Amino acid sequence: MDFETTKIDAVTVVAMEGNLDTNTSVDAQSHNNALIDEGATKLVTDFTKVDFVSSAGLRILLATAKKLGGIGGSLRICGLNEAVNEVFEISGFSTILEVFPSRDNALQGF
Amino acid sequence: MSEKRRFGLAARLLIVLFGVATVSMAVTGMIVFSAGRDSLKREAFNKLRAVREIKRHQVLELFVTFESQIDVFRNDPFIQTAMRNAAETFGQGHAEDSPVWRDFAADLDPVMQTVVDEFRWYDVFLVTTAGDIAYTLVREPDLGMNIPDGPLADTAIGVAFRAANEYTVRPRLFGSPDVAFGDFAPYPPSNDAPASFLMAPIRDGQELLGFFAFQIPLDEIDHIMQERSGLGQTGETYLVGPDFLMRSDSFLDPDHRSVVASFYGTVDENGADTEATREALEGRGGEKIIADYRGVPVLSAYTPLELYGIRWALMAEIDRDEAFAEIEATRRATLVGFLILIPVLLIVSVVFARTITRALGGLARSARELAGHDFFGDEKPQTTAHLERVTARTDEIGDLARSFVTMERGLVRSVDSLKSTTAVKERMEGELSIARDIQMSMLPLTFPAFPEREDFSVYAQLHPAREVGGDFYDFFFGDDQKFFLCVADVSGKGVPSALFMAVAKTLIKSRAATDFSPASILSHVNTDLSRNNDSCMFVTIFLAVLDVATGRMTYTNAGHNPPYIKRSDGDLVRLDNRHGPVIGAVEGIAYREDEEILDPGDLFLMFTDGVTEAMDVDNALYGEDRLKNLLSQQDFDSAEQMVDLVVDDVWEFQGEAEQADDITVLAVSYSGASARGEIGHLDLKVTNRPEEIGRVNENFNDFAGRYRVPESDRRRINLIFDELLNNIISYAFDDDEEHIIDVAVSLERDRLVVTVADDGRPFNPFGRIPPETDLPIDNREIGGLGLHLVKNVMDEVTYQRLGTKNVATLIKNVELEKTD
Numbered sequence: 001m002d003f004e005t006t007k008i009d010a011v012t013v014v015a016m017e018g019n020l021d022t023n024t025s026v027d028a029q030s031h032n033n034a035l036i037d038e039g040a041t042k043l044v045t046d047f048t049k050v051d052f053v054s055s056a057g058l059r060i061l062l063a064t065a066k067k068l069g070g071i072g073g074s075l076r077i078c079g080l081n082e083a084v085n086e087v088f089e090i091s092g093f094s095t096i097l098e099v100f101p102s103r104d105n106a107l108q109g110f
Numbered sequence: 111m112s113e114k115r116r117f118g119l120a121a122r123l124l125i126v127l128f129g130v131a132t133v134s135m136a137v138t139g140m141i142v143f144s145a146g147r148d149s150l151k152r153e154a155f156n157k158l159r160a161v162r163e164i165k166r167h168q169v170l171e172l173f174v175t176f177e178s179q180i181d182v183f184r185n186d187p188f189i190q191t192a193m194r195n196a197a198e199t200f201g202q203g204h205a206e207d208s209p210v211w212r213d214f215a216a217d218l219d220p221v222m223q224t225v226v227d228e229f230r231w232y233d234v235f236l237v238t239t240a241g242d243i244a245y246t247l248v249r250e251p252d253l254g255m256n257i258p259d260g261p262l263a264d265t266a267i268g269v270a271f272r273a274a275n276e277y278t279v280r281p282r283l284f285g286s287p288d289v290a291f292g293d294f295a296p297y298p299p300s301n302d303a304p305a306s307f308l309m310a311p312i313r314d315g316q317e318l319l320g321f322f323a324f325q326i327p328l329d330e331i332d333h334i335m336q337e338r339s340g341l342g343q344t345g346e347t348y349l350v351g352p353d354f355l356m357r358s359d360s361f362l363d364p365d366h367r368s369v370v371a372s373f374y375g376t377v378d379e380n381g382a383d384t385e386a387t388r389e390a391l392e393g394r395g396g397e398k399i400i401a402d403y404r405g406v407p408v409l410s411a412y413t414p415l416e417l418y419g420i421r422w423a424l425m426a427e428i429d430r431d432e433a434f435a436e437i438e439a440t441r442r443a444t445l446v447g448f449l450i451l452i453p454v455l456l457i458v459s460v461v462f463a464r465t466i467t468r469a470l471g472g473l474a475r476s477a478r479e480l481a482g483h484d485f486f487g488d489e490k491p492q493t494t495a496h497l498e499r500v501t502a503r504t505d506e507i508g509d510l511a512r513s514f515v516t517m518e519r520g521l522v523r524s525v526d527s528l529k530s531t532t533a534v535k536e537r538m539e540g541e542l543s544i545a546r547d548i549q550m551s552m553l554p555l556t557f558p559a560f561p562e563r564e565d566f567s568v569y570a571q572l573h574p575a576r577e578v579g580g581d582f583y584d585f586f587f588g589d590d591q592k593f594f595l596c597v598a599d600v601s602g603k604g605v606p607s608a609l610f611m612a613v614a615k616t617l618i619k620s621r622a623a624t625d626f627s628p629a630s631i632l633s634h635v636n637t638d639l640s641r642n643n644d645s646c647m648f649v650t651i652f653l654a655v656l657d658v659a660t661g662r663m664t665y666t667n668a669g670h671n672p673p674y675i676k677r678s679d680g681d682l683v684r685l686d687n688r689h690g691p692v693i694g695a696v697e698g699i700a701y702r703e704d705e706e707i708l709d710p711g712d713l714f715l716m717f718t719d720g721v722t723e724a725m726d727v728d729n730a731l732y733g734e735d736r737l738k739n740l741l742s743q744q745d746f747d748s749a750e751q752m753v754d755l756v757v758d759d760v761w762e763f764q765g766e767a768e769q770a771d772d773i774t775v776l777a778v779s780y781s782g783a784s785a786r787g788e789i790g791h792l793d794l795k796v797t798n799r800p801e802e803i804g805r806v807n808e809n810f811n812d813f814a815g816r817y818r819v820p821e822s823d824r825r826r827i828n829l830i831f832d833e834l835l836n837n838i839i840s841y842a843f844d845d846d847e848e849h850i851i852d853v854a855v856s857l858e859r860d861r862l863v864v865t866v867a868d869d870g871r872p873f874n875p876f877g878r879i880p881p882e883t884d885l886p887i888d889n890r891e892i893g894g895l896g897l898h899l900v901k902n903v904m905d906e907v908t909y910q911r912l913g914t915k916n917v918a919t920l921i922k923n924v925e926l927e928k929t930d
Contacts, residue, residue: 019807021832023800052825054832055896083825090902091895 003031011110012040013103017049020057029060033067041073044106048079053087065097074098078106119470123463131455139444147437151409154433155397158411161340162426165347166413168334169424173417176308176326177286179229184312184322192218193312193319196236196244215245222247232325237309239320241271252299262299266292267323270309273418274321278311282418286310291418294357296373304355304373328369331358344408345428349415352391354381357422367403382425386410390423399430409433469500469507473514480518485525494518541605546574548608552615554585557750562908562919565658566593569750570776571757573720573769580607580649581718581772582615587912588622590852590867591659597716597776598651599670601692610647614639614693618653623913628653628666629703632693636668636701639694648694652716661708661780666701668693671719674741676752678711682742710782713752715741720773724760727767732760749777790817792855797848798839798868806831806853817857818927826903827855827864830920833896834866834875842870842916857924861905864920873916874909876901 001024004015012035020028035043043064047053053061065075078100080088088094100106183189199214222234226247236245241257255262257271270292281287290309297305309323335347335358348367349357354377360367372380382403389396395413402408407430415422431438476493483491500511549572559568570583580600588594596618600607617635625631632653639649652673654665665685669692675683690701708714717737724732740759746752753775760773792813796802807828814824835851843849852867875897901907906921 019828019832021828022803022836052829052832054829054836055899056832056836058895081825082822083829086822086826086903087829087899090899 001027008107011042011044011107013044013046015046015049019051021054022056025056025060029063032064036067041068041071042110043068044076044078044103046079046103047077047084050084053084058091058093061097076100076106076110078103118467120463120467123466124459127459127463128456132452135448135451139448143441143444146440147434150434150437154409154428155411157340158409158426158428159397161347162411162413162424165334165426166415166424169415172330172334177289180289180308180310183225184310188221190312190314190319193236197238197320200238200242200244218245219247230327230330232327235323237271237321237323239318250299265297266295266305267307270307270323274309274311278318291420293351293420294369304369336361342428342432344432347426350382350387350423350425352421354383354387356381363404386412386425387423390414391421393421402427469503472497472500473511476514490522491518545605545608548612549574549582552612553582565782566778566780567749568778569753571753573773575769575771580611581720581774582611583774583776584615586619588626589913590915590917591657592626593656593658594622595654595656595716595778596651597718597774598649599718600649601647606645610649614649626655627703628655628664629689629701632666632668632701633699636693636699637697640697643694648692650692656708661782663706663708664703665706666703668701671717671722673714673716676713676741676746678709680745708780710780712780713746713749714778715752716776718772718774720771721760721775723771724764724773725767725770726763726765732763749779752777788856788858790857794853796851796853798843798851800839803832803835806835810855813855819924820927823922823924826922827862829903830900833900834918837875838868838870842868842873844871861921861923865917867915867917869915872911875918876907876909
């Protein structure tokens with residue numbers, strides 16, 4: 001899994017590339033945590049280049065969202081492909097997490 | 111006690127008996143009474159009438175007597191001479207007080223006295239033709255008076271004189287031609303006392319000398335009328351004149367209703383103006399009950415009495431009460447009798463009714479006791495002890511009682527015998543039901559058994575006979591490709607057979623886990639079963655192992671009915687090979703096996719002898735031939751249809767007859783692996799290391815790209831591989847060994863079938879999370895979520911435990927992208 005981190009104003013955008021599965025979700029979590037520790041409060045994860053997300057991935061997203069929520073921040077997710085969107089829908093995460101169609105949407109008003 | 115029931119039999123009987131008796135008595139009494147009264151009435155009137163007639167006759171006779179007296183008198187020359195003299199004397203002007211007259215009278219008196227005494231006349235008058243009373247015996251003022259001229263003109267004598275004169279000219283037509291009658295009327299010379307006269311001319315040849323008259327003696331009339339024989343205490347006869355005054359003295363009311371009294375008094379007080387007297391005076395005789403002059407109801411027999419043109423009424427009357435006295439007596443007697451009888455009847459009725467109802471009541475009580483008796487307890491019923499007297503009766507009740515006693519004894523006997531039979535039967539039924547439970551619990555009964563499998567289908571029916579005969583069938587996967595089929599028939603019936611069957615089945619299945627040779631399996635099973643087989647039970651078995659991938663079937667027949675293969679082209683093949691004797695009989699037998707190939711479209715049928723040895727009502731056997739015919743002539747679409755048709759045909763044959771033995775039919779239809787036209791196939795064997803997941807997905811992605819599986823579907827499959835394989839790697843293996851996980855992907859025209867098989871502990875990823883898990887909560891939650899995703903992302907997911915393997919089959923319908 002590759003990460004491309006960008007900062008736009010107060011928002012940190014993380015673009016992931018690859019699969020957010022059992023193996024890679026550990027790395028993802030570490031990466032996010034590091035960002036939060038460095039002071040990021042507004043995080044946008046861009047899944048445009050993510051093939052699929054497994055339950056393990058969902059778990060770390062939830063964890064990240066909670067962590068951010070705890071410090072008064074929030075997590076936004078965007079760029080879901082059909083398969084990933086389906087997973088979000090089935091699991092109900094699309095209602096738990098803030099999901100946006102594109103990065104621009106996610107950034108708007110953040 | 112039921113005898114006190116409000117409107118029970120006793121009361122009813124009583125009412126009926128008593129009512130009937132009373133009513134019939136009353137009716138009889140009334141009839142008798144009425145008839146008696148009528149008869150008495152008739153008789154009373156008869157009597158009265160008779161008396162009346164007698165009296166009438168007597169009165170008329172009296173006047174006849176008077177007339178003959180008159181004739182005697184006036185024809186006597188002495189009297190004629192006397193008349194002459196009287197006329198002469200008086201004509202010469204010698205009045206009644208002159209000496210001439212006195213002399214004349216003195217000569218006459220003795221004679222006249224004699225006459226009067228003899229005839230009992232009151233007085234005798236000699237009357238001149240001029241109407242002078244020339245002589246009377248009793249010297250009263252009327253002597254010397256001239257009748258037509260004077261106060262006597264309107265008296266009875268006046269009437270008589272006029273009439274007598276009349277008759278000299280014009281004699282009467284009826285009766286005496288010249289006797290004249292003067293009805294009672296007041297007679298001044300006698301102080302207006304009523305007097306009545308008869309007058310007749312005295313003639314000498316043609317010469318009329320004069321008349322004589324005499325006063326009719328009332329006594330004579332009374333003598334007749336007051337003679338009261340036949341008139342009881344209150345009866346009387348009397349005469350009444352046309353003026354409703356008495357003409358005879360009443361016996362009952364002598365003071366007021368004498369002749370004298372009535373002429374001095376009034377009709378009301380002293381006369382007799384009644385309905386009867388009116389009728390009689392109108393000329394009608396008759397008999398009636400009327401109110402007499404006293405107002406008293408009397409029986410009255412009345413008749414008119416014609417006297418010289420005067421009509422009197424002759425009445426014969428008797429008090430009604432006296433006439434009907436007899437009746438009254440009878441009535442009273444009847445009433446008294448009635449009053450005595452009623453209580454007697456009542457008592458008799460009560461007693462009689464009670465006798466019956468006591469007997470019946472006793473019987474009813476016995477019946478009730480019998481009906482309520484608990485025959486399934488140990489006590490004998492005691493209902494007939496008190497019926498001794500009832501059973502001794504000779505009538506229908508006695509019959510009933512005796513029958514009842516007999517019936518009770520019979521019933522007790524029957525129940526006892528039934529109890530013992532039932533107990534035996536229950537034991538037997540219990541045993542049979544246990545046997546059936548054992549049998550059915552060991553059979554795979556869920557159909558369709560492998561619904562997701564397209565390469566074959568299996569279907570079976572087992573119908574146990576009433577006495578369970580120990581058939582069984584079984585089918586299961588030995589591993590993911592080896593499918594075991596088994597049909598067997600245990601000897602004997604009942605629980606022992608069922609147990610034996612259970613043991614045999616278990617032995618086969620346990621060996622089949624590792625041994626895929628039916629010959630080998632049965633050899634071992636036979637040894638095990640024969641070793642401890644004291645009861646010498648045995649079982650016939652047909653065991654086959656079908657490789658579902660290749661269609662190759664290995665089979666062993668141990669003493670069982672040979673099965674049939676129905677080829678896809680319609681040929682029927684019987685697998686006749688036998689590979690050894692029945693199982694469980696002799697130890698140490700080495701069973702053989704043979705091989706047969708099932709081609710796609712073939713059907714394979716196994717059955718037990720319950721089919722071929724099924725019997726109809728005539729004890730004819732179904733037979734191998736009939737089965738063979740059915741199988742060869744019929745085309746079958748499926749295993750299920752084949753089994754159904756065979757079973758239905760057996761039922762049809764059997765008809766009303768009872769099923770003799772268990773009937774088992776099992777069929778397999780084989781379609782082969784490429785039923786749905788596989789386009790592509792991917793087989794991978796991976797080890798249980800997390801890194802392997804990536805390899806699987808890589809391989810799959812290549813495969814998917816090659817066959818143009820849509821991206822989203824590819825990703826979905828990636829996801830499920832990730833989740834499933836992770837799950838297996840993490841949780842399926844208790845040990846740290848390396849395990850192989852089989853992954854197969856089959857791409858068909860419109861779907862992807864993914865199969866993941868591992869040999870870890872039994873776990874159904876799509877079922878409930880096993881309760882014995884020791885996963886930490888977090889992990890368990892995630893595991894659940896992941897599997898939840900898998901379930902929902904794919905179109906079909908199934909899990910099976912085949913042999914030692916968990917096999918998950920996942921299907922996703924796909925629409926392959928068109929090639930350019």
